[in-house]
Amino acid sequence: MITTHPHASEKIHHPADRQRLLEEFKRWLPPASILAETEALRPYECDGLSVYRCLPWLVLLPETIEQIQQILRICYREGVPVVARGAGTGLAGGALPLDNGVLLGLAKLNRILEVDPRNRLARVQPGVRNISVSEAARPYGLFYAPDPSSQIACTMGGNVAENSGGVHCLKYGLTTHNVLEVKLVTMDGELLTLGGGGFDSPGLDLLAVTIGSEGLLGVAVEITVKLLPLPEETQVLLAAFDDVEKAGQAVAGIIAAGLLPAGLEMMDHTIIQAAEDFIGAGYPVEAEAVLIVEFDGMREQVGQDLERAAGLLKACGAYRLDIAAAPEDRQKAWAGRKAAFPAAGRISPDYYCMDGTIPRRFLADTLKKIAELSRQYGLTVANVFHAGDGNLHPLILYDAEKTGELDKAEQLGGAILALCVEVGGTITGEHGVGIEKMNHMCLQFSASELMQFHALKRAFDEKGLLNPGKAIPSLHRCAEWGAMHVHQGNVRLPEIERF
Amino acid sequence: MITTHPHASEKIHHPADRQRLLEEFKRWLPPASILAETEALRPYECDGLSVYRCLPWLVLLPETIEQIQQILRICYREGVPVVARGAGTGLAGGALPLDNGVLLGLAKLNRILEVDPRNRLARVQPGVRNISVSEAARPYGLFYAPDPSSQIACTMGGNVAENSGGVHCLKYGLTTHNVLEVKLVTMDGELLTLGGGGFDSPGLDLLAVTIGSEGLLGVAVEITVKLLPLPEETQVLLAAFDDVEKAGQAVAGIIAAGLLPAGLEMMDHTIIQAAEDFIGAGYPVEAEAVLIVEFDGMREQVGQDLERAAGLLKACGAYRLDIAAAPEDRQKAWAGRKAAFPAAGRISPDYYCMDGTIPRRFLADTLKKIAELSRQYGLTVANVFHAGDGNLHPLILYDAEKTGELDKAEQLGGAILALCVEVGGTITGEHGVGIEKMNHMCLQFSASELMQFHALKRAFDEKGLLNPGKAIPSLHRCAEWGAMHVHQGNVRLPEIERF
Numbered sequence: 001m002i003t004t005h006p007h008a009s010e011k012i013h014h015p016a017d018r019q020r021l022l023e024e025f026k027r028w029l030p031p032a033s034i035l036a037e038t039e040a041l042r043p044y045e046c047d048g049l050s051v052y053r054c055l056p057w058l059v060l061l062p063e064t065i066e067q068i069q070q071i072l073r074i075c076y077r078e079g080v081p082v083v084a085r086g087a088g089t090g091l092a093g094g095a096l097p098l099d100n101g102v103l104l105g106l107a108k109l110n111r112i113l114e115v116d117p118r119n120r121l122a123r124v125q126p127g128v129r130n131i132s133v134s135e136a137a138r139p140y141g142l143f144y145a146p147d148p149s150s151q152i153a154c155t156m157g158g159n160v161a162e163n164s165g166g167v168h169c170l171k172y173g174l175t176t177h178n179v180l181e182v183k184l185v186t187m188d189g190e191l192l193t194l195g196g197g198g199f200d201s202p203g204l205d206l207l208a209v210t211i212g213s214e215g216l217l218g219v220a221v222e223i224t225v226k227l228l229p230l231p232e233e234t235q236v237l238l239a240a241f242d243d244v245e246k247a248g249q250a251v252a253g254i255i256a257a258g259l260l261p262a263g264l265e266m267m268d269h270t271i272i273q274a275a276e277d278f279i280g281a282g283y284p285v286e287a288e289a290v291l292i293v294e295f296d297g298m299r300e301q302v303g304q305d306l307e308r309a310a311g312l313l314k315a316c317g318a319y320r321l322d323i324a325a326a327p328e329d330r331q332k333a334w335a336g337r338k339a340a341f342p343a344a345g346r347i348s349p350d351y352y353c354m355d356g357t358i359p360r361r362f363l364a365d366t367l368k369k370i371a372e373l374s375r376q377y378g379l380t381v382a383n384v385f386h387a388g389d390g391n392l393h394p395l396i397l398y399d400a401e402k403t404g405e406l407d408k409a410e411q412l413g414g415a416i417l418a419l420c421v422e423v424g425g426t427i428t429g430e431h432g433v434g435i436e437k438m439n440h441m442c443l444q445f446s447a448s449e450l451m452q453f454h455a456l457k458r459a460f461d462e463k464g465l466l467n468p469g470k471a472i473p474s475l476h477r478c479a480e481w482g483a484m485h486v487h488q489g490n491v492r493l494p495e496i497e498r499f
Numbered sequence: 500m501i502t503t504h505p506h507a508s509e510k511i512h513h514p515a516d517r518q519r520l521l522e523e524f525k526r527w528l529p530p531a532s533i534l535a536e537t538e539a540l541r542p543y544e545c546d547g548l549s550v551y552r553c554l555p556w557l558v559l560l561p562e563t564i565e566q567i568q569q570i571l572r573i574c575y576r577e578g579v580p581v582v583a584r585g586a587g588t589g590l591a592g593g594a595l596p597l598d599n600g601v602l603l604g605l606a607k608l609n610r611i612l613e614v615d616p617r618n619r620l621a622r623v624q625p626g627v628r629n630i631s632v633s634e635a636a637r638p639y640g641l642f643y644a645p646d647p648s649s650q651i652a653c654t655m656g657g658n659v660a661e662n663s664g665g666v667h668c669l670k671y672g673l674t675t676h677n678v679l680e681v682k683l684v685t686m687d688g689e690l691l692t693l694g695g696g697g698f699d700s701p702g703l704d705l706l707a708v709t710i711g712s713e714g715l716l717g718v719a720v721e722i723t724v725k726l727l728p729l730p731e732e733t734q735v736l737l738a739a740f741d742d743v744e745k746a747g748q749a750v751a752g753i754i755a756a757g758l759l760p761a762g763l764e765m766m767d768h769t770i771i772q773a774a775e776d777f778i779g780a781g782y783p784v785e786a787e788a789v790l791i792v793e794f795d796g797m798r799e800q801v802g803q804d805l806e807r808a809a810g811l812l813k814a815c816g817a818y819r820l821d822i823a824a825a826p827e828d829r830q831k832a833w834a835g836r837k838a839a840f841p842a843a844g845r846i847s848p849d850y851y852c853m854d855g856t857i858p859r860r861f862l863a864d865t866l867k868k869i870a871e872l873s874r875q876y877g878l879t880v881a882n883v884f885h886a887g888d889g890n891l892h893p894l895i896l897y898d899a900e901k902t903g904e905l906d907k908a909e910q911l912g913g914a915i916l917a918l919c920v921e922v923g924g925t926i927t928g929e930h931g932v933g934i935e936k937m938n939h940m941c942l943q944f945s946a947s948e949l950m951q952f953h954a955l956k957r958a959f960d961e962k963g964l965l966n967p968g969k970a971i972p973s974l975h976r977c978a979e980w981g982a983m984h985v986h987q988g989n990v991r992l993p994e995i996e997r998f
Contacts, residue, residue, distance in 0.1 A: 118755070119860060176704070177676075190947040202927045202936070202943060203952050203971060204715070205662075205675070208707030216703070229757040256617070258728040301800050361618060428701045437701070444701060448689040452959070453702050459958035460951070472702060 018057065021078060025060060028070045033108070035059035044085065044103045048150075049093040049436055051406075056083070056097030061105045065183070065191065065221045068104070072219070073189035075102055081465045082187070084215045086127065086158030089150040091353060092434025094161065094214045094470055104219065106157050112136050113222070120227045121180060126157025126220050130164075133225065142227035145172035148430070149338055160220045163212030165430040167263040167337070170388035171296075172228065174430070176211040183222035184210055187461040192218070209456065214432050215467040217460040231296035234262070235306050236330045239318040240287035244268060244383075247289035248364030250316035251387040254293065255360060257312055259305055263294040264388030265337050268367075271384040271395075272336075274343040281336030284320055291318075291387065292337055294330075340384040341395070348380070348397035352409045356420030357429040360390040369419055370394055377412040379405070391429035392420070418443060433471045441471075442478035450475060517556065520577060524559060527569045532607070534558035543584065543602045547649075548592040548935055550905075555582070555596030560604045564682070564690065564720045567603070571718070572688035574601055580964045581686070583714045585626065585657030588649040590852060591933025593660065593713045593969055603718065605656050611635050612721070619726045620679060625656025625719050629663075632724065641726035644671035647929070648837055659719045662711030664929040666762040666836070669887035670795075671727065673929070675710040682721035683709055686960040691717070708955065713931050714966040716959040730795035733761070734805050735829045738817040739786035743767060743882075746788035747863030749815035750886040753792065754859060756811055758804055762793040763887030764836050767866075770883040770894075771835075773842040780835030783819055790817075790886065791836055793829075839883040840894070847879070847896035851908045855919030856928040859889040868918055869893055876911040878904070890928035891919070917942055932970045940970075941977035949974060 025034055035041055036058055046053040062068045075082050081101035088095050097103040109125035112132065116122070117140035122133055130151040133144040147166035148154055154164070160182060165174045172178070181195040184206075195207030210217050241247040247266055254264065267275065267283075267290050276283045283290055291313070295305040310321055324333045336343075344351045358366050367383065370392075374381040380397040394416055398409040417427045417440045427433070427440040441450070453472045458464070473481075524533055534540055535557055545552040561567045574581050580600035587594050596602040608624035611631065615621070616639035621632055629650040632643040646665035647653055653663070659681060664673045671677070680694040683705075694706030709716050740746040746765055753763065766774065766782075766789050775782045782789055790812070794804040809820055823829045835842075843850045857865050866882065869891075873880040879896040893915055897908040916926045916939045926932070926939040940949070952971045957963070972980075 119858060176707070186947075186951070190951075192945075192948050192951055196923070196925065202925055202932050202940060203948070204712055204955050205708050205710070206948075206951060206955070208675070209704050209955075211704070213703055298800065298803070300803070301797065304797070304799070359618060424695070426695065426701055433701050441701060446691075448685075449691050449702070449705075452685070452689075452691055452705060455958035456703050456705070456708075456955065459954040 017078075021074065021080070022058070024074055025058070025071070029060065029062065029067055033061045033063060033067070035061070044088070044097055044105065047085070047088040047093060047095040048091045049096070049434065052093050052096050052435060054097050054099050056103035057100055059103045059105055061108050063108045065185065068185050068219055068221055069189040069191060071102065071104065072185055072187055075465060076188045076463065079463060079465065081468050083467050084157070084161070084219045086155030086161070087129070087150075087153045089154040090158060090162060090432065090434060091355070092428070092432040092436040094432050094434035094467070095158075096435055096470075098468070106155065106219075109221065115140065115227075117142060117227070120229075121224055122227055123222065123224045124156050125222060126155060126160070128156045130154050130156060130159055137227045138230070140227075141230050143230050144225055145169075145178050145228055146175050149341065156223050156225070157220050160211055160223055161213065161215045162430070162432045165386070165389070165391070167265060167334075167386065169430075170264055170386065171260050171262045176208060178226045179207070179211060179223060180226060181224040182207055182210055182220050184218040185221050186218045187463065187466050191221070212432070214434065214471040216457050216471055217466065231262075233299040233302040234294065234296040234330065235302050236324040236333045237291075237293040237306060237309060237313070238283070238322040238324065238333055239291040239293065239313040240284040240320040241289040241291070241318055242287065243317065244289045244367050245364040246317040247291055248367060248387075250291060250313050250318065251363055252360055253312045253316055254309055255388065257308060259309055261293050261305075261309070261388060262296040263292065264386070265292040266290070266383070266385055266387040267292075267337065267340065268383040270347075270380060270382035271340050271344065274347045274382070275336035275340050278343040278346055279336045279339045281332050282322075283336055287320075292333060337384070344382055344395045344397065349399045349401065350397075350406075350409075351382075352396040352398065352413055353431075354392065354394045354396065354413050354416050355428045355431040356394075356417050356425055357389065357391045358420050358423050358425035360388075362423040362425070363387065363390060366392070366419060366423060370416055373412060373415050373419070377408055377415075379409060379412055381412070381416075386429070389429065390425065414440065435470055438470075438473045438477065439481045441473050442481055447475055447478075450478070516577075520573065520579070521557065523573055524557070524570070528559065528561065528566055532560045532562060532566070534560070543587070543596055543604065546584070546587040546592060546594040547590045548595070548933065551592050551595050551934060553596050553598050555602035556599055558602045558604055560607050562607045564684065567684050567718055567720055568688040568690060570601065570603065571684055571686055574964060575687045575962065578962060578964065580967050582966050583656070583660070583718045585654030585660070586628070586649075586652045588653040589657060589661060589931065589933060590854070591927070591931045591935040593931050593933035593966070594657075595934055595969075597967070605654065605718075608720065614639065614726075616641060616726075620723055621726055622721065622723045623655050624721060625654060625659070627655050629653050629655060629658055636726045637729070639726075640729050642729050643724055644668075644677050644727055645674050648840070655722050655724070656719050659710055659722055660712065660714045661929070661931045664885070664888070664890070666764060666833075666885065668929075669763055669885065670759050670761045675707060677725050678706070678710060678722060679725055680723040681706055681709055681719050683717040684720050685717045686962065686965050690720070711931070713933065713970040715956050715970055716965065730761075732798040732801040733793065733795040733829065734801050735823040735832045736790075736792040736805060736808060736812070737782070737821040737823065737832055738790040738792065738812040739783040739819040740788040740790070740817055741786065742816065743788045743866050744863040745816040746790055747866060747886075749790060749812050749817065750862060751859055752811045752815055753808055754887065756807065758808055760792050760804075760808070760887060761795040762791065763885070764791040765789070765882070765884055765886040766791075766836065766839065767882040769846075769879060769881035770839050770843065773846045773881070774835040774839050777842040777845055778835045778838045780831050782835055786819075791832060836883070843881055843894045843896065848898045848900065849896075849905075849908075850881075851895040851897065851912055852930075853891065853893045853895065853912050853915050854927045854930040855893075855916050855924055856888065856890045857919050857922050857924035859887075861922040861924070862886065862889060865891070865918060865922060869915055872911060872914050872918070876907055876914075878908060878911055880911070880915075885928070888928065889924065913939065934969055937969075937972045937976065938980045940972050941980055946974055946977070949977070
């Protein structure tokens with residue numbers, strides 16, 4: 001399905017303006033850094049949320065920070081919107097271009113500038129792939145902790161924009177917990193250094209507010225991250241259950257016991273079967289739920305933790321426990337989990353991946369309600385998720401060729417997210433809002449809170465040119481969608497209309 | 500020494516205005532919540548940085564969130580500046596009042612609203628003292644990790660404003676790593692919920708930017724914090740060195756070995772002697788440096804860590820090692836460290852406490868340079884600090900009665916902070932900027948970065964009424980002080996002049 005971005009501005013520059021600007025970019029950039037022909041633009045028309053597509057006016061692929069500053073200065077002067085893009089693996093449409101704007105591709109800034117084992121840090125350019133950081137750190141016995149499923153492809157700049165997590169973030173935190181410093185170019189071309197070497201930084205925490213800001217505040221042009229010592233030992237437990245609720249209780253039990261697994265993932269029957277058919281990971285295909293529990297750290301500690309977890313899992317009703325101690329068994333156990341999304345793609349023509357979070361104590365209950373909604377809408381929902389963080393990834397299986405199924409899938413998705421907000425959770429754990437969850441932001445936040453987001457956005461980008469129409473809905477949009485939490489009867493619209 | 504706040508605005512309301520406003524406050528607040536007589540105002544004229552004093556126009560002590568909203572709405576309408584205050588233990592003058600403004604005391608909001616052991620969290624009012632949270636959590640085997648030295652007195656609201664740390668923040672993080680949600684009232688009286696139960700929150704990270712914002716963005720009126728399980732075992736090592744540099748290298752060695760002590764503190768000869776005279780902690784008074792190394796966690800792990808640390812300390816030249824295993828010995832070992840500041844007060848009429856941070860690898864070198872500066876200025880500098888985080892607390896000993904010594908102490912302090920910035924550190928680790936380090940902010944940040952801070956401040960408080968003149972210097976001030984990093988020759992002053 002091809003559609004244009006619902007928020008693309010109607011303002012289109014005159015062809016003569018476009019030509020003049022193109023000539024100006026040519027003075028600052030090498031020819032290979034400018035893509036203007038339709039066929040060259042095509043690969044940039046969408047990110048991982050491919051249901052929305054839009055050809056940008058121009059793709060620019062700068063090679064230096066100075067070129068990025070110059071591009072932004074020109075766009076700022078001319079009022080041209082800019083969307084930054086890493087590898088385009090985002091799942092929420094955050095890198096969807098604008099037809100009257102520049103798509104700023106950061107792929108050419110792909111160097112690891114420094115690995116400093118003594119201070120356990122790495123300094124990288126934004127186009128460096130996530131996995132490359134750990135690869136460069138490995139010879140020193142170190143690694144970079146956040147590991148989103150897309151880590152082979154996704155870039156560090158994109159990780160900063162989305163505050164990426166991964167299967168190990170329960171223990172090691174999100175991107176925001178692992179980044180020490182970001183050099184950021186703002187829309188007017190200024191270069192700011194955010195954060196730094198110290199334990200705490202004076203002034204306001206611009207680093208934290210930038211991480212996860214979905215490209216709305218500036219362009220990350222250099223990133224310094226923490227490296228951690230590779231654990232001495234890693235072991236994985238696979239626990240099979242004949243009931244999803246029991247598995248949910250086991251998750252709560254493990255956390256309540258004070259254990260801190262490096263990863264704690266759950267897969268339901270549909271996913272277990274699909275993954276097993278695809279990868280042959282050795283999962284028990286008859287199980288209603290499987291938990292993958294990984295511990296890492298010092299050898300003796302891991303042994304103790306594993307033993308305690310095994311006891312708790314059995315007490316909660318696990319009917320089968322497998323320990324994957326050898327590295328190849330561990331990899332096999334994880335391979336099925338990491339292939340869960342493509343595996344779902346094999347059993348359904350299309351799927352819609354949700355990303356809600358809930359307080360862990362509502363896990364069993366929420367899964368039951370999702371199953372009810374699934375029956376109600378007549379669409380299968382497969383569940384695979386970061387159980388330890390309460391970050392659900394319900395996959396709604398549908399067929400876009402069947403009239404009305406996409407709409408139905410989106411409605412079901414909305415109902416699932418509403419369920420998450422209802423129990424005190426959020427509409428997105430790690431995939432971001434992008435354009436996909438704009439409406440659901442109206443469920444999550446009050447008018448005052450959305451206005452505060454917009455004010456903060458303006459404090460970095462007063463013309464609203466960076467990734468406009470993403471991540472934060474206007475109050476108008478929320479009012480139209482019918483979910484505005486009007487606060488104290490006081491919704492002041494005019495000021496933020498332009499976003 | 501009594502002086503007025505150097506940034507108090509000249510704008511003073513007409514007495515009739517003051518009377519009218521006072522009458523309005525009386526309609527909203529109980530009589531005991533309004534202090535207007537000079538003698539009642541006196542206790543609020545300064546915080547822990549008592550060298551600066553200023554009587555506020557009015558002290559208001561609200562009892563509810565609604566009263567706080569009402570006070571801020573009135574002040575917003577009338578353009579009256581507001582300074583919020585917890586216990587007034589801050590060391591940087593962040594709670595110094597304005598003579599034309601309201602001092603908003605939060606002492607009456609002192610209830611622990613909820614301790615939820617199942618989800619390991621506590622919900623508290625801003626006037627609750629830090630230590631009360633751990634006391635309330637203890638029956639459930641839980642505790643609240645950040646533990647500033649002032650924890651018996653300082654409040655959770657103040658901890659949020661200053662992003663407080665403590666001796667255990669090396670392992671457990673600062674306030675920002677331990678707060679889940681803040682309810683914030685902005686200057687116009689809106690109530691926002693920042694953060695929340697989820698692992699990550701959609702939208703911009705308003706919670707992170709609020710923590711450590713020194714009362715510039717809003718008033719925290721309710722705080723939800725993480726609780727952690729009390730460790731099974733805690734042990735403390737005291738290591739004595741005949742040379743400060745060796746102790747510095749031992750700190751680097753412990754961290755490089757991948758050990759994560761719960762606390763890692765250093766004291767130099769002057770402090771060891773002063774603390775020993777004061778408390779009798781059993782410190783080796785002949786030592787040039789003592790390290791206190793604490794490990795906590797599971798029993799076997801602590802034993803292993805302690806053994807490895809002891810080996811490393813000996814290898815780095817520790818001539819004496821004492822293990823404090825019994826709780827009373829541990830308390831004694833820490834008592835000296837916690838009493839270091841009052842102990843310094845016993846050997847010098849006045850002292851000036853610095854709070855710079857440096858990358859750990861420069862520890863030994865920076866201590867040597869501080870000793871040189873101390874000789875150069877003719878003032879003793881005693882060192883006691885969070886060595887594990889590279890957070891220095893040099894105490895400059897001086898006598899304010901001697902003409903010129905305060906000036907000399909401030910100059911020496913400035914030279915020490917400049918040294919910290921030079922090696923890639925910061926001018927404050929945990930005490931905040933307040934009014935004390937306004938000039939040094941000009942060393943730390945470029946004009947563009949300071950302008951970005953001001954823009955962010957305006958996004959929350961466009962009239963600049965909340966704690967004005969604190970934490971972020973104007974570019975004018977930096978230019979006058981002679982340390983402005985003018986960036987690309989481009990300093991745009993007019994817009995931010997009013998701060």
